[in-house]
Amino acid sequence: MPGSRIVALGHSQPDRVVTNTDLAQLVETSDEWITSRVGIRTRRIADPGQTVDEFAAAAAAKALAGAGVEPVQVDLVLVATSTAGAASPNTAARVAARLGMAAPATIDVNVVCSGFTHALALADQAIRCGQAATALVIGADFMSAVTDWTDRSTAVLVGDGAGAAVVTADERPGISPVLWGSVPEQGRAVVIEGSPNRFSQQGQAVFRWTTTALPAVARQVCERAGVTPEDLAGVVFHQANLRIIEPLAARLGAVNAVVAKDVVDSGNTSAASIPIALAKLVERREIPAGAPVLLFAFGGNLSYAGQVIACP
Incomplete structure (x- = not known):
C-alpha cells in the first residue's frame, strides 16, 4: 500500500480587514484588552453574499495549480467545515462543481476546529487503502456567520477563510498515522x-x-x-x-x-x-x-x- 503526502497548498481570505479598534465600535473592548488576552490584532471578515464554498474553491484552485494537478484528476474532495450554511449540495460537492471536476467522492467533515486534521487523516487512509489516488483536503469556515457581535468574549476571536492541500499517493509516506x-x-x-x-x-x-x-x-x-x-x-x-x-x-x-x-x-x-x-x-x-x-x-x-x- 502506498503512503501519501501533501504536494501543494493554497489559501483564500476575504479582503476586508477588521481591526481591534474597529471592534471597539461594536462592543466594550480595546486593542490593549484584545491583544493582552488573545493576541489577535486583525481578522478577515467576509462581505455579505460571499460564501464558504467560494473561498474553499479559490484555495483549492491555488493548491491544484501549485501541484500541477488538473481538477479532473481529483478523485476525493474532503471539506472540513462547521459553517457551510447548507446541507445539500454539501460544500465539497459545490467546490467540485465550481472547479469542473469529473466524478470525485465529495464529503464534508464537521469536527469544528480540528476538522482539517481529521479530514487529512481520512484522505491519507483512503489513499493507503487504494480508494483514492489524488485527494483535495480543504478547511473552510466563516466564523463571522455564527458570531454574536454583541458578545465581546467571542466577537474578538473570529475570522473567515479557507485553506487547501493536494494529497497524492507516494511510496515515501509524508503523512504520519493520525x-x-x-x-x-x-x-x-x-x-x-x-x-x-x-x-x-x-x-x-x-x-x-x-x-x-x-x-x-x-x-x-x-x-x-x-x-x-x-x-x-x-x-x-x-x-x-x-x-x-x-x-x-x-x-x-x-x-x-x-x-x-x-x-x-x-x-x-x-x-x-x-x-x-x-x-x-x-x-x-x-x-x-x-x-x-x-x-x-x-x-x-x-x-x-x-x-x-x-x-x-
Missing part, C-alpha cells in the same frame, strides 16, 4: 447551536484543557510519527488564541521549530486555521521542503487530531 480523540463529557465547552446558530464557549475550561492536557497528547503524535519534538522544523497548532499557542509550544519542547502564529493577523478561522497558517509558512519558505512539521488541532466537541507531515 492520533485523534475527544472528551465527550466536556463536549459542550464549545458549541455552535441555536436558531440562528451562534458560537459560544466556556473559555476558561477550554484554556485549561489545551494548556494542561494537550502538551502530552502532542508529544504522543510525535512518538507515533517516530520523531521527537526537537526534530520538528515547524509546528502548526489550531490558531485559536496566541495565549494558548505559546504555552502549548513551550510545553511541547519543539525548541528548533518555527511556530505558526497566523492567529495574530487572521483570528480564529476554525477548520481553516491550520491550512491557512501552513500555506503561509510554505509561501514564505520558512520551513525547508521535506522537513517534519507537526499539525495539531483541537477545539469543538473537545476533539483533537494531529499528525506529522513532510513539508511540501
